[in-house]
Amino acid sequence: MPTLIGSVQRALRLLEAAGSHSGGAPAKQLAREAGLPLPTAYHLLRTLTHEGYLRKVSGVFVLGDAAGRLAVGGLQQKRRSMILDSLAHFRDAVGAPVYFAVYREGEIEVVGVSDTPAHPACEEWADFRATGHAHAIGQCLLGQLDEKTRRDHYARHPVQSVTPHTVRDLRALEERIGSLERMQPVIERQEYTLGTVCAAIPITAGDTAATMAISLPSHQEARLLSVVDRLRSEVGALLSSLSFSISI
Template sequence: MATEKAAPTLIGSVQRALRLLEAVGLQGDGATAKQLARQAGLPLATTYHLLRTLTHEGYLRRVDGEYVLGEAVGSLGRNHQVSQGRDAIASALDRLRDELGAATYFATYRDGEIEVVDVSEAPGVPAVEEWADFRVTGNAHAVGQCLLGQLDREGRLDYLSRHRPQSLTRRTVTDSTVLLRRLDARHPARPVLEQQEYLPGVVCAAVPIMVGAALCTIGLSLPVAQAHRLSAAADRLAMRVGAVMDRLSFTI
């Protein structure tokens, strides 16, 4: 005996809410509850209930007695764009990792903090172990130094006032005056090189990039046994990163 395929379970209240959102979208400039009820084919009482819920959740806004689409509707598309952007960053990092034979990193400076967005590693090219929080040790690693180098002096002082330079290895620069002078002396377009300042046995580099108005960087790391490769790998990264990132369109 053939087994009939079960019909999907449909939730009526969700269907009605979606019809109501579609009706608001079609109106564009706004519509009253009565107009939306007629257009969506819903009882007025049900429409009022759904409108209150959708407004509370931010999917609708009530303006002068009429309803328009809310901010939460737009965020659905933005979240998709962000997801696509993160996927694009991951693919770019993987390509650079394979070309350079080094673990790669994408980071940005957001709301006064260093944020490592993504890391790409593989067997034989391990990423740096985050044994001290990357966000608060920007004085010690190449990614942090590169991002701080893109800030103006006021921005650097603000970061260092909140995250005092920490001594992580015997090579770490902890004197704020020395660190600021070092950042001032760097060429803004040149890679930042860091050798065992964050973690013994690891050398790193980072190059500055701009994604819209966001300050960002792409970095790489190598074991100290391959320190002789660092400068050339950093120069290669600087040459390649522009071509790789120019093909991307994403929101940070």
């Protein structure tokens, strides 16, 4: 095991050395910068090249596609962590579960949820993507789309009852969406889950439709507007971190 760990460490040093030269560097230079014997460096360079972490171009080694994917993955993980930290802040500030979602590539995508045992999130018992018409998150996102995009969404995800309180049909849904005032919260009462009320606010995230939402047990409905107003007042300071979600 120590030998394997040592090999990984040496390979990482070579990758770091290669990454410090945008135009690439020859094996002897990389070996010297990584502090490795030349035969060891040659062996590791061949392995890293075979696996796609390096490419040899005109006698020098440059980072390969696999190394790029590692970097992208690390950046995405950092962004997701920032989003979850932000959601936890909002959750604690408002005393309710907090959701962040976007409309991307024709689908509703819940990027992050933050809750606690005392304030659990609404269980996704029916696919959120297919039931956007029935929950505040989906209605808020659909309200930010143009009519053509919404029609395409309805063609793939028809409006239908999820609970006895779900909006009746497409016409009723479009009337509701048409009545929404810009930047005002969307309220939904037991349309997706019996015993749960929700509110969502639109979020400005470039050209991407985005929303943040909260949910409460229906017996706490009297708190709904005050909680979502508190959420809206808290969002501005940390909105820059949430915008990272668009590239996740």
